[in-house]
Structures are given as structure tokens and as C-alpha cells.
Amino acid sequence: MVDSTVQHKAIAHPTDSRLLEVARAKLVAAAKQAGLQLKQTLAKEGKGLLRKAHEGRAKLYAWYAPEVDCISKGKARTPYEFGVKVGIVSTLRHNLIVGARAFHGNPYDGHTLASQLEQASILMQDLGITPHTVFVDLGYRGVDGDNPNVRLIHRGKLKRISARERAQLKRRQAIEPVIGHLKADCRMDRCHLKGKRGDRLHAVLCAAGYNIRWLLRMIAKKGLRALYSFLLHLLGLLALGPKPLTPRSSNSQLAVG
Structure with missing residues (x-):
């Protein structure tokens, strides 16, 4: 699942x-x-x-943070948000974040999809997984030609997709609470780091914190034996090195919001 949100900058x-x-x-x-x-x-x-503001010239919203953009997401409560757009990629089944990247300049959501999938592929390359099916919202329409190696599924293709894909498309909304937890529990709601590099680092660190909390919940639910098995599996991957990139149908489906 892939979705975009606004990471607010710590400015007045x-x-x-x-x-x-x-x-x-x-x-x-x-x-x-x-x-x-x-x-x-x-x-x-x-x-x-x-x-x-002169026409054709970017408007300044903070003297010490010139990288801040004014982003309108169509929300009634906050029609305008000041920060940077962040793309989030999560798995379809377990809502584990496999990609978080900041995009300055307020680009169109569809134009950020290739970069998000590239980051997700790099982060999952040691597991031999590459995304091949991506569930998105209507903000990612019209970019099928820019991403020929993945199949994009959204509500605009309901008549052209199978019944199984329509059922899986209903899971796309699960990324919304993931973003909510990122902002409420992992401090993505306000970035205090300086510059564009700080925005990028903050997005990745918040996603890492979310995954750590996810892992701790799994340990509390299944016990220390699951952690021991996970560590053994991780040590085996480090000893064997990266595996060849062969797509898996069970874990390579992503939902993009």
C-alpha cells in the first residue's frame, strides 16, 4: 500500500x-x-x-526553513498544511512499512510512485522480494506507463480487475491508520530537523520507530521464541548475503494510498 501525507515543519x-x-x-x-x-x-x-508574491516565484513561508511547501489535501479542518509531502509504502497484509521518502516541491502523487517503489525494492532486496502489484488511490492515476514492472490497481479500474483484486483493494484503506499512528505515536506530525536532509531523515526514522513498535507488539503476542526465531533468520540472511531478486506473490503486494 502506498499513500502520501504531509509532514509538518516546526514553524509558526x-x-x-x-x-x-x-x-x-x-x-x-x-x-x-x-x-x-x-x-x-x-x-x-x-x-x-x-x-x-510575484508570479512564477516561490513564496517563502519561514525564513529559517525555505524548503517548506504549502500543501492542500482537501481537508475541511486543515485546508492548508505547511511542511513536506511524504510517501509511505506498507505491505498489504501486516501493515509493515517498507518505504518512507520525503518529496519537496509538492509534486503530483503519481510522479512520486517510481521513487517510492525503488526505495521499497532496495529495502527488501535481502529478502528477495520485489513489488509487482500496487494498490493505490485515484491520486496515482495515469502513471502505468512510468511503472511498467508493477500492476497498479485503483477504483478507476473496477471493471477491469478480478474479483480477488477487488477484495484486496478494500484493504487499501488500512494504510490510513498506519499514517495516523506514524503522526500520533512516532512524531511524524512535526519535524524539528533542519533542512531538506532533516525532512528525509525524519521520515525514515519515524517509519523505523513504527516498525520497532510493530515488532515489540509481535513479541508480546507470540513470546520470546518468535524473537529468537526472527534473530536466527536475520543472522542467516547476513551470513548468506543478499538473495537473488525473485518476486514472491505472497509478500510482494503493496497498497498505495
Whole structure:
């Protein structure tokens, strides 16, 4: 399953007047530090300053975080969110996250699918698994030609898919609570790391934390014997090295939201 969400940046809600007032105050402070005498500082007019973004030029939402994008996901409660778009890839059956990547510039969801599947294939290459069936929402329409090695399934193809695939498509909504837990339990709701690299690292670390919590729940449910078997299997993989990439039909289905 693949879906996109917004990873909020730790910034104040951007307003033009506040951004201009911060810029004015910094310019005045820099001039005083350099020993320059200003005729006027516009201190009284500072709070009433307005600006107009030029056409074709990206708008700035935070002085110390110029990589922040304004993203509209069509939500009634939060029509506009300020941060970066993050793509999440999870398995169809057990909701284990196998990919998390940040995309700056607010790209179209379908244009990010190839990069997300590439990351998922790299992370699963030691298991010899490559995704071949991807369940997505309608935001990923029209990119079948860009991803010839996978089969994209969404609601727009209901008349062209089998009954089994229609039943599996109902599982696609399971990625929504996964994203909810990522934000509520794994701190993806607010990124405090600096720059674009910080956004990418934060997305991967939150996904890793989710998988660790998933593993701990499995240990609590099945006992330490399951952990011992898992460690033996992991040591065997490390000793044998990566296996050849042969797709498996049981574990290589992903759902993209």
C-alpha cells in the first residue's frame, strides 16, 4: 500500500505581516551591528507591512526553513498544511512499512510512485522480494506507463480487475491508520530537523520507530521464541548475503494510498 501525507515543519503559522516584520527587525539589527545610521526603521509601520508574491516565484513561508511547501489535501479542518509531502509504502497484509521518502516541491502523487517503489525494492532486496502489484488511490492515476514492472490497481479500474483484486483493494484503506499512528505515536506530525536532509531523515526514522513498535507488539503476542526465531533468520540472511531478486506473490503486494 502506498499513500502520501504531509509532514509538518516546526514553524509558526506563516503570515505576510509577521514575515516582513521579522525581516525588517533583522535588517535593522544588522545595520546597527555594522555601524550604519538608518534614516528610518519603519518600526511603527512594521506590523502593518504587506507583501505580494510575484508570479512564477516561490513564496517563502519561514525564513529559517525555505524548503517548506504549502500543501492542500482537501481537508475541511486543515485546508492548508505547511511542511513536506511524504510517501509511505506498507505491505498489504501486516501493515509493515517498507518505504518512507520525503518529496519537496509538492509534486503530483503519481510522479512520486517510481521513487517510492525503488526505495521499497532496495529495502527488501535481502529478502528477495520485489513489488509487482500496487494498490493505490485515484491520486496515482495515469502513471502505468512510468511503472511498467508493477500492476497498479485503483477504483478507476473496477471493471477491469478480478474479483480477488477487488477484495484486496478494500484493504487499501488500512494504510490510513498506519499514517495516523506514524503522526500520533512516532512524531511524524512535526519535524524539528533542519533542512531538506532533516525532512528525509525524519521520515525514515519515524517509519523505523513504527516498525520497532510493530515488532515489540509481535513479541508480546507470540513470546520470546518468535524473537529468537526472527534473530536466527536475520543472522542467516547476513551470513548468506543478499538473495537473488525473485518476486514472491505472497509478500510482494503493496497498497498505495
